[in-house]
Amino acid sequence: MTTRISRADVVIAYDAANDDHVYRRDCDVVFDESGILHLGEGWGGPVDREIDGRGFMVMPGLVDIHSHPSSEPGNKGMTDEVGSPKLYNSSLYEFLWLFRADTEGIPHLNHVAWSELLMSGVTTLVDLSFPSDGWLDRAAASGLRMVMAPMYRNGRWFTRNGYTVEYELDDAAGRKAMEEAFRIIDTALAHESGRLSGIACPAQIDTCTEELFRASIAGAAERNIPIQTHAGQSISEFQEMVRRSGLSPIQWLDSVGFLGPNASIAHAIFLDEHPWVRWPTRTDLARLAETGTSVAHCPTVFGRRGFTLRDLGRYLSAGVNIGIGTDTFPHNMLEELRHAGVYARITGESHAVVTTGQVFRAATLGGAKLLGRRDIGRLATGAQADLVMVDLTHPMMRPTRDPLKSLINAAAERAVAHVFVAGRQVVQGGKVMTMDYQAASAGLEEAQRRALAKASSLDWAGRSVDELSPPSLRWT
Numbered sequence: 001m002t003t004r005i006s007r008a009d010v011v012i013a014y015d016a017a018n019d020d021h022v023y024r025r026d027c028d029v030v031f032d033e034s035g036i037l038h039l040g041e042g043w044g045g046p047v048d049r050e051i052d053g054r055g056f057m058v059m060p061g062l063v064d065i066h067s068h069p070s071s072e073p074g075n076k077g078m079t080d081e082v083g084s085p086k087l088y089n090s091s092l093y094e095f096l097w098l099f100r101a102d103t104e105g106i107p108h109l110n111h112v113a114w115s116e117l118l119m120s121g122v123t124t125l126v127d128l129s130f131p132s133d134g135w136l137d138r139a140a141a142s143g144l145r146m147v148m149a150p151m152y153r154n155g156r157w158f159t160r161n162g163y164t165v166e167y168e169l170d171d172a173a174g175r176k177a178m179e180e181a182f183r184i185i186d187t188a189l190a191h192e193s194g195r196l197s198g199i200a201c202p203a204q205i206d207t208c209t210e211e212l213f214r215a216s217i218a219g220a221a222e223r224n225i226p227i228q229t230h231a232g233q234s235i236s237e238f239q240e241m242v243r244r245s246g247l248s249p250i251q252w253l254d255s256v257g258f259l260g261p262n263a264s265i266a267h268a269i270f271l272d273e274h275p276w277v278r279w280p281t282r283t284d285l286a287r288l289a290e291t292g293t294s295v296a297h298c299p300t301v302f303g304r305r306g307f308t309l310r311d312l313g314r315y316l317s318a319g320v321n322i323g324i325g326t327d328t329f330p331h332n333m334l335e336e337l338r339h340a341g342v343y344a345r346i347t348g349e350s351h352a353v354v355t356t357g358q359v360f361r362a363a364t365l366g367g368a369k370l371l372g373r374r375d376i377g378r379l380a381t382g383a384q385a386d387l388v389m390v391d392l393t394h395p396m397m398r399p400t401r402d403p404l405k406s407l408i409n410a411a412a413e414r415a416v417a418h419v420f421v422a423g424r425q426v427v428q429g430g431k432v433m434t435m436d437y438q439a440a441s442a443g444l445e446e447a448q449r450r451a452l453a454k455a456s457s458l459d460w461a462g463r464s465v466d467e468l469s470p471p472s473l474r475w476t
Contacts (some may be wrong), residue, residue, distance in 0.1 A: 001048040003039070003423065005029040008053030008405055009392055012060060013039055014378035020361060021378070023209040023403075026097055030057050031385035033423040050419075055393045057403045061123025061145075061421065062333045063367025063377045064081060066266050066296040066325025069113030070129035074101045074448050076329040080304060080467045088276075089237035089305045093159045098455045098468065105447025106132045111440035114142045114361035115432045116331035121414040123386035123421045124367070124376050126228070126325070128201055128266075128298075128306070129182055137333035140193035143426035145386060148188040149199045149228065152177035153207040159189035160460050165236050167206065174212045177229060178202070178463035189223070198225050199371070203370055205231040205249050206240050213256050220262065227258070228296065238277050248272040249283040252268050254291070261287030261292035264323070264370045268295045269302060269309055271302075276307075289319035294370040296328035297362070301338040312344035316362075322366035324359070334412040337363055341408070356405050391415045 014020075030047070037045070078099050083089035101109050109219055117125055118156040124145040129135065131150045139146040144360035154174030156444055157167050185198030200220035200374035202208040208229070220227040231249045232238070241249045250271055253259055263367075271284035288295065295315060302308050311314060326336050337359050344354040368377035376383045392400050407415060418426035426434050452465050459468060 001423070002030065002032045002046055003049040003051060003392070003414060003420075004043060004047045005051045005053040005056070005058055005389070008058045010400075011039065012404070014060075014380040014383070016380065019220065021246050021357070023026070029053070029178050029379065029387065032422050033248075033421070034114055035375070036381055036383050036387075037066065037381060038391075041183070041377060041414065044338075051389075055391065056417065057390040057392055058379065059388050059390060060364050060377050060379045060383075061388055061419065062121045062363045063124045063286050064117060064325055064326050064333055064363075065126045065367045065370050066128065066298055067109050067113065067117070067125060067324035067331065068327060069127050069331070070106050070127075070132060070135075071100060071109065072328045073109040073112045073331070073444055074105065074109070074451055075099055076448075077162060078327075078448075078452075080469075082160055082441065082469055083305045087159070087165065089307070090232060090234040090236060091305060093157055094162060094460070095237065095468070098458050099448065099451045101447040102301060102452055103132065104247070105443065105450065107134065107138060108440045108443030108447055111142075111435045112437065112444050113331040114139075115435050115437040116142055116328065117333060117435075117438040118144065118186075118427050118432050119421055119430065120331070120333040120335070121388040121416050121419065122290055122333045123419065124371075126199060126371070130454050131180065131258075135224055136184065136188055136191060136196060138150060140191055140196055141316055141434065143424065145195045145376065145384070145420050145421055146188075147197050148185060149186060149201040150181040150184045151201045151203040153203040154180045154209050154212055157204075157207060158460075162460070165240065165338060167240075169207070171209060171210060171211065174209060174248070175215070179216060179220070182223070185223065185225065198223070200225060200227040202227075202229050204237070205229055205253065206237050208284075210256055213258060217257055225263065226262045226370065227267060228264045229253075229258070230266045232265060232270045233302075235276060235334065238270045248277075248279055248284055250287060251281070259287065259291040259293045262372060263291075264294040264296050266296040266325070267302070268297065269307065274310060278448050284318065284464070285315065292321070294321040294323055294366070296325045297322050297340060298325040298336070299343045300326070300329040300336055303339060303343055308343040308347055311348035311353055312340060312359075313348050316354065320370050321366055322362040323370040324363040332413055334365065334408055334416075337408045338412070347370045356408055356467070360408065387420050389415060389418040391417040416440070427454075451456075
C-alpha cells in the first residue's frame with residue numbers, strides 16, 4: 001500500500017551532502033512497504049492512502065542501540081536509587097540479579113518495554129536479552145525493526161560481602177552459550193518478517209574469556225554482523241581487567257582484536273583518562289576514534305548512580321561515533337535524549353559542549369552507523385519507511401520555532417502521534433496497535449511481585465525488600 005503524507009509542516013530530511021539532517025517545510029512524504037519513494041512535491045504515482053500532514057512534523061524513526069527488555073521493566077521502583085557504596089556506587093554486583101522476572105513474566109516485560117519504545121518514536125531496537133522461549137516470534141509481532149542480541153558469557157559475577165567481586169567462569173559453558181546465541185541469530189536473519197537481524201553479544205568484558213571473545217569476533221565476521229559488549233561500566237570492572245591483564249578495558253579489547261567499525265562498546269565511561277581511575281595512559285578515546293569503534297551511550301541508568309560520560313561532547317569532538325540506548329526503565333527514548341544533553345552539559349561545565357541536533361543525530365544516524373546500515377535513521381528516497389509523525393499542535397510542542405528542541409526538551413512521547421515501521425503503521429494516535437500495553441503492564445505487576453517474594457533469598461545478606469530498596473515514604 002502506498003501512503004502519502006501531504007503538506008507536512010516540517011520534515012526532518014537527510015542531507016547527503018553534509019551527512020546530517022535538515023528541516024524542510026511543506027513537504028510530502030510518499031512510502032510503501034519497500035521504503036520511502038519520494039520526498040517533496042511532484043509525486044505522480046498512485047496513492048492508496050492519504051494523510052494530511054498539516055500540523056505535523058515527520059522525522060526518521062529513532063534507533064535504540066542498547067536495551068534490556070527482558071529484565072529492566074521489572075526493576076521499576078526497585079533499582080531507581082540503589083548502588084553499592086563500597087563498589088563505587090555501581091548497582092551491578094549486588095542488585096542486578098535480585099529482581100529477575102520468571103519465565104511467565106518475561107513476555108509481559110517485553111511487551112511493556114517494546115510498547116513504550118514505539119510510543120517514544122523508536123523504530124529500530126537492539127534487544128540485549130538472555131534468550132527465552134518465543135522471543136523471536138514476539139519480537140517480530142511487535143512491529144519493531146529488531147536487532148536480536150542474545151547475550152552469552154562464560155559465567156557470572158557476584159559478591160559475598162558488598163565490597164569484593166568474585167567470578168565463576170566456565171570455558172565449556174561459554175562456548176555452548178555462544179553457539180546457541182549464533183543459532184538464534186541465524187534464525188532471526190532468516191525470519192519471514194524481514195525485520196529481524198542480529199548482533200553478536202559476549203555479555204560483559206569481565207564475564208567472558210579471551211577465547212570466547214576471539215570466537216565471538218570470528219562468528220560475527222563470518223556472518224557480517226556487528227558485535228557489542230559491555231565495557232567501561234564500573235570502577236570494579238576497570239580494576240578487574242587491570243588485575244587480569246595490566247591493561248585498561250579498552251586496551252584489552254584492542255589487544256584481542258575487538259575494536260573496529262563493526263564493533264560497539266556499551267557505556268565506555270571509565271576510559272584510561274577518567275579521573276576516578278588514575279591510570280597512567282591517555283590513549284583510549286583516540287583509539288576508539290582511530291578504529292571506528294562506536295559507543296552505545298545510555299545516560300539514565302548511570303545518572304541514577306551519580307556518574308556519566310565525561311563528556312558526550314568530548315567523545316563526539318574526538319571523532320567517536322555515538323549511538324543512544326535506553327538500557328533501563330522508563331523505556332522512553334526521547335527522555336533519554338534529553339538526559340544525554342543535560343548530563344553532557346553538566347559534566348562538561350558548559351551549555352556549548354553538545355547541541356540538541358547532535359544528540360538527535362546520535363539517536364538516528366549514529367545508531368544506524370553502529371549497526372552498519374545506511375537505510376535507517378534517515379528520511380531519504382530509498383531508505384526504509386521507518387518514520388514518526390509528531391503533533392506540532394500539542395501544547396507542549398508550542399512554540400514550534402525549533403520543533404526538535406520542543407520535542408526533546410519538553411514534549412517527549414506526549415507529542416508522538418503516529419509511527420510507521422517498514423511502511424506499516426504501528427502507533428496510531430499515540431496508542432500501540434501491535435501489542436496490548438495495558439494488559440502487559442498488569443502482567444508486569446504480577447511478575448514483579450513474584451520476583452520480590454524471592455529477592456531476600458538471593459541476596460548475600462538476606463536483606464528484606466525494603467532494606468534492599470527503601471520506599472520513598474514510610475508506610476503506615
